Amino acid sequence: MSDRAIRTIEIGALTRVEGEGALRVSMKDGIITDVQLAIYEPPRFFEALLRGRPLEETPDITARICGICPIAYQMTTVHALETALRVRITPEIRVLRRLLYCGEWIESHGVHMHLLHIPDFFGYESIIELAKRFPEQVNRGLRLKKIGNRILEVMGGRAVHPINVAVGGFHKGPPKAELQALLPDLHWGLDAAIAVARWVAAFDFPDFFGDYEMVALQHPDEYPMNEGQIASTKGLCIAASEFENHFGERQVRHSTALQAVKLPDESSYFVGPLARLNLNRQMLSVSARQLCDELPIRWPCFNPFQSIIARALEVVHAFEEAIAIIRNYQGCSPARVKYKHFESEGCWATEAPRGLIYHRFKITIDGKIAFAKIVPPTSQNQRQIEQDLIAYLPSVLNDDDAATGLACEKLIRSYDPCISCATHFLKLEIDRR
């Protein structure tokens, strides 16, 4: 065996992702035999520790799965519990929940695009270096993100782990004047988001396309956030309640996160902004739809590197929808729909910033959680990322292991993996036998 054949390469930790993990690539005689996205974050056992807890505090607890997308957990939790308790929320509560999701999409996409992803396109290690070359664009991005946070603060008291979401609605409806005070910033944000979308759409993207099954919610009247049927680019169309008949979770030795697969053939699938856009472009807000047609990108798009364009378009949509919601807002009374406890079961799926998220709960007669199942977006993308790396690696494998590792990291980052959600992320090892 030559020196090169037995080389093992470690490239620090996978950075600019949320949570911690490693990538291990095994090769024999120059051929890739295995790719493992190893998630080694310590498990926190949410599904176990929820058992026996009062269902009312569930949205506060599931929020703590992820500090970047707590709303996704709160929304999926309350809808799943409301399904179990046969609670019908009012149209006012429904629309305020969309406003919350708009805030989280703006904040989460804002963080991913500017702090985590855009530095890759210019070879910078962080936003701090990026800011030296693009001070205006970086300040614009930070201000966008801040406005997303402001929506969450007005709606929920604070941006990380907001405290206002309740089973049945909200603890308190937001005052009209406080929401309207956001409008000037939101109008600025809409223009700024359009400029961001034009900027990122002009980046250089690797010429890489996959034969993906992209999965997202689809809704006849709106861009999907809190409800819809689960649809795919290969023709799937099911109710959220059928999720577990079509998707399974598998445990692999190298990861503390479970990996989701599509049944019955155990195939990988792709969730997230690109999947949503491919399935729901016609439901975008006016400005986002116009941009979508105008930008130099062919739809449907199956290049994972271009997911940043999908994120940017969703930020445009979120600003435009937030403005419309606030303009029409006349108050929310009651803020919360009443309900009674009974033994029951319910499930639901919503669209987290990173893609489809599914919860199922069983509840006891005295209103406690008896069983919880939580499927976050990143555990669904995990196997797809591994498949992509197998397909992508040959085009970037060369003598320079650092460059190979960086190329892999960039592909992984384009998925915006949230390892804390999936469980926990990064170190690259190329094991060349």
Place this chain on the structure above:
Amino acid sequence: MNTLNSEEQAVIAKPRLAVFKFASCDGCQLQLLSCEDELLSLADSLEIVHFLEATSRIESGPYDIALVEGSITTYADRKRIHEVRHQSKFLITIGACATAGGIQALKNWGDRNDFLRCVYAHPEYIETLATSTAIADHIPVDFELRGCPINRFQLLEVLRAVLAGRKPRTPSHSVCLDCKRRGSVCIAVSKDEACLGPITQSGCGAICPAFNRGCYGCFGPASQPNCDSLADWYLRGRISAPKLVPLLRNFNSNAADFRTCGDRVDPSSDQGVCE
């Protein structure tokens, strides 16, 4: 004689900041990234040399300031935290996970194997301790910043104080005082609901009562809280132990004052086993 210009001096004098993550949700480190207006100026006064979530730059220690998020739940992390301590001059733990074990400390009251079997088909692949514990249970900590999540203004205050060599000004009074300042109606009195405001440390801005709900203690115990007195007062009223126990036992369940009180109130407390 050679003299440095101010830029060169700044380069030499900049303290090196590192951010480390243990078992957590990332929400507290996100608070650092949420200092939008201060982020770039902060980068002028500190050298961020290890912060996996924010930068691909990874430098080894020693570090002048370390921010540690998350709790200790694995054998590997129990070892790693000693290495972080060894490399760090001033170590600050941030958030309820790092200062009290976090929500995952609920497993301290459960059975590890039961928890493993509940989540994983192959528990044998998973390596985890029976407990989730605060960083200070394992190493000496120079400053603890509370909250689930931490308050970003308090984080900035702590960083500025450390840079200036002074004591951070983070109040330890209870949420009650903030409610009075904010003009919020008292939830415990007006709604006959349990509110942990009287025994919870300030820092959140007293947001829950302002949103018409009781405080659930996410900043942990205030200084010298009389938890037992409050618990007994609630129990004499219309609040039952099964309602009060989960309230005392959530994001700061393993903070000593909340833990002791929760175990005392819990009718099944003989099962309560924690480090």
